[in-house]
Amino acid sequence: MILKRAREIDTMVEAAQINREALEAVEKLVRPGVSTAELDEAAEDAIVSRGARPAFKGYRGSSASIAPFPGTLCTSVNEVVVHGFPDRRPLVGGDIVSVDIGLFYKGYAADMAKTYAVGSVAPRIQALLKATERSLYAGIEAAQPGNRLGDVAAAVQRTAEAAGFWVVREFVGHGIGSSFHESPDVPNYGRAGTGPRLRPGLVLAIEPMVTESKTDVKILSDGWTAPTVNGSWAAHFEHTVAITEAGPRVLTIAGAPIYDPMLGGARGA
Numbered sequence: 001m002i003l004k005r006a007r008e009i010d011t012m013v014e015a016a017q018i019n020r021e022a023l024e025a026v027e028k029l030v031r032p033g034v035s036t037a038e039l040d041e042a043a044e045d046a047i048v049s050r051g052a053r054p055a056f057k058g059y060r061g062s063s064a065s066i067a068p069f070p071g072t073l074c075t076s077v078n079e080v081v082v083h084g085f086p087d088r089r090p091l092v093g094g095d096i097v098s099v100d101i102g103l104f105y106k107g108y109a110a111d112m113a114k115t116y117a118v119g120s121v122a123p124r125i126q127a128l129l130k131a132t133e134r135s136l137y138a139g140i141e142a143a144q145p146g147n148r149l150g151d152v153a154a155a156v157q158r159t160a161e162a163a164g165f166w167v168v169r170e171f172v173g174h175g176i177g178s179s180f181h182e183s184p185d186v187p188n189y190g191r192a193g194t195g196p197r198l199r200p201g202l203v204l205a206i207e208p209m210v211t212e213s214k215t216d217v218k219i220l221s222d223g224w225t226a227p228t229v230n231g232s233w234a235a236h237f238e239h240t241v242a243i244t245e246a247g248p249r250v251l252t253i254a255g256a257p258i259y260d261p262m263l264g265g266a267r268g269a
């Protein structure tokens with residue numbers, strides 16, 4: 001578990017703000033008829049033009065037999081939980097698309113994701129999006145210095161399950177810094193009061209993945225695309241969060257504010 005100095009957190013804020021701006025550029029394009037490849041091109045332009053480098057493109061997983069990730073974005077549509085490949089098929093009204101974006105800037109990584117409704121989606125799917133975003137903010141709220149990692153996990157799980165949904169176990173959040181994935185793993189399920197203590201200087205990518213119903217997640221033969229086994233649709237929201245003496249600081253929100261219950265506008269809305 002690597003603790004960052006204040007100067008390093010300052011640089012991570014710069015990286016995270018570029019990442020946020022790039023996702024905002026992508027978000028403006030989401031509508032029926034746009035392809036995820038077009039979203040990917042916009043993301044890459046936004047990242048490169050700001051002097052940063054996409055983190056996912058060319059990323060090699062642990063297995064040498066799997067091709068490197070091909071996109072700047074992971075674009076995961078409907079029943080795909082994470083790691084979907086951008087492609088030329090147009091999105092259709094009623095779809096949802098998770099857009100996961102990561103970059104390196106001045107030697108530090110940033111990571112975030114949001115799931116968007118394309119046009120208008122079924123009420124239950126709208127509820128899935130809201131509950132997943134609320135579970136992210138519940139996790140962030142629990143990421144107080146002195147709390148434990150299990151407090152974050154339990155807050156995410158409780159919030160998603162209270163809304164009647166299922167939390168994915170197969171993928172987890174992670175520490176982040178000069179490497180994209182650092183220890184500790186940040187699961188979205190667990191018990192409050194357990195696990196390592198959160199200390200100022202720790203930076204976490206908190207990223208709940210939530211499905212409509214209880215299901216396993218599989219991986220397609222491309223080695224990446226991860227859909228639910230039972231066809232449930234999935235949502236994914238992620239922020240990069242620094243633990244500070246003053247509380248959790250959300251680096252991938254404009255101005256990188258310390259968490260305040262108002263941030264989860266999401267929570268009430």
Ligand code: MF3
Pocket residue numbers: 055056057059069074083100101102111112173174205
């Ligand atoms: N946000 C994801 C993560 O936390 C994205 C990784 S995609 C990959 O790992 F291509 F980089 F693997």
Ligand code: CO
Pocket residue numbers: 111173174205207238
């Ligand atoms: Co991540």
